[in-house]
Amino acid sequence: MIRFLKDKSWFSKITAWFLVFSLLGCASGGFVKAPEDPELNAEAAKAYAELKSKSKISTHPKWNAMLKRVTNRIAKASGEDFQWEYVLIENPDVNAWCMPGGKIAVYTGIMPVLKTEGALAAVLGHEVAHATRRHGKQQYARSMNTNLLGLIVGGIIALGGQALCKTNECKLLTGIGGAAAGFAATFFTLKFSREDETDADYCGQQYMAKAGYDPSESISLWQRMSESHQGQALPEILSTHPSDESRQERLRATLAETKKIYSSSKKKHGLGERIR
């Protein structure tokens, strides 16, 4: 958003500020009621369907098979009764996410960085935990309001969304200006709190261990991730998940506990298959 404000036309600036003030208005205008699960999950499902229809879906047989089994195992380990879905998107970005209600996407660009199936389990464990632990509900509440606002001001939300979005998915969805625009603008710009990140790290590590993957791979994963971008732009996933020392320390601190979960898991996959 800051970058945008420097280099775009005055009209876009006004549009962006209009949206910013709308969002702030919603935020400061008293208590914003967090959406109930069915409502939020329905918004997510719409955005997910729109996004899938506009994306190039990967047909990589090995990676798709791997994503399928890891998703199934993590979903089961989470104990959550979501309408789980996953998709492998042909996209060079290093990114993966899980929308509320269990709508998962993994980008082909992250696969070589992950290197192992266990690391995929660690990433999915973390992303899934954001969904199962209902993180970011207040932000979503604001997005629902923004969505209503969008219906009132028509095309402006589409333009404003373009301005606020940093990611292609967000631009795609808000550009459509469809029913999922408010949700998409929030989901793809969402910054979880430090507490939410700590919680997702902890739960994610438990999920992967329960699913039968060696939880120590979660530590190696974030190390590899932060090394992966040397001299290049920061991977998308790291802009929302800074892999700093404190994250590594947190993951190390809970390792003894999750190793126990891992050792009592029925089927052990270790690090799983290598990704190539």
Ligand SMILES: [Zn+2]
């Ligand atoms: Zn996170």
